[in-house]
Amino acid sequence: MDTYFILLGTALILHMFLTLIRVIKGPTVIDRLIGVNIIGTKSTLLIIIIGTALHRVDMFIDIALTYALLNFIVSLAAARFFQRKRTAGLVMEKEVKS
Amino acid sequence: MNIYLDAIVVLLTFVGLLFFHGTTVGILRFPDFYTRMHAAGKGDTLSTMLILFGFAAYQLHHPSTATLLVAGKIIFIAVLVFIASPTATHAIMDAGYESEIGAWSAKDGFVSSCLIRKEKGE
Amino acid sequence: MFGFVTFLLMFVLWIVMSGQFDLFHLSLGVISCAIVARMSGDLLFQDRQTDFRTRFGQAWRFAHFTLWLLWQIITANLYILQLALTTRKMVEVLDPHIFSFKSHLKTPFAQFVLANAITLTPGTVTIRIVDGVFTVHAITGQAAGDLEQLDNIQDINEMERRVAAVFEPEILQNTGGDK
Structure with missing residues (x-):
């Protein structure tokens, strides 16, 4: 069962790297924010997988809980922050026309 | 008994991974910000919840107070994700709409979202 | 009464989080939960008009609603999976x-629940709510004229009825005729 969990974690990391492509490519700040949000949520899972593989879930679960709460707050704060910057959308329209 | 529990755990986590795969491919392939958000908001919520439920079920192999508490905490994280993930989606979507990111439409490619607002007569 | 319920909820959370059952930790929990309930007990229940019988009924119906919502999320994910993996040309499908x-819903919490439900059902995502007016983004639809769009609207009407049945049953009697 431990082998399965390690394989599952590897698959998750591979998919997180795929999501990272969207974070790098953009094209707007908000697009990057989607990728960051998803990678954050999946990091919570990864922490629990590591805890299960090491047989110390009772310790890792608290870290995962904190990480989930923190990720939610970071998403909200970043969304509110970039909402004020109207240039975020204008940059992209120039790129599309060219 | 244990083998059935293992089967349930493998099933839940694998289906969760499958949905996460759909989310990732959707985010990479969909044409504009709003459609990507569709994939992100739905797929992320369900895949995270399914994998978390799988790990909560795995805790029941040796039922005792400590493992039950851990399972309870995992369920708590799942409930948190269930409430918080659509809300975060909503906030990011609102930020994109407010900063007038171009939307993609089948008829005429990219248009600015302020144009859509005019069409709808706002 | 409201303060006591806040205290109970926080104490359950304390027990789950600490995982220690000896007298020392439990008494620490009682003391700290009592202090927090005394200081900020009015934050959790803002509306003092509805009594606990109504609230319990709401919670019970909300649990049923959540089960229905889970089924909707699974459908939505299958739809996204099919759309992402099997579409050759996005231009033709999307x-x-x-x-x-x-929306007819009055209370902010009911509107919040409706917005989350719209986000989690297939094909639609809520963008914003201003004074009960929902702005929604749909992923497919206009290709077949206004018919498909009508379909989306009907889905949302169905959902609004369900949310109203949970939180504001009196609305259903008022607007039951024209729907």
């Missing part, structure tokens, strides 16, 4: 558009 509608 037809995103934005529309808005006015």
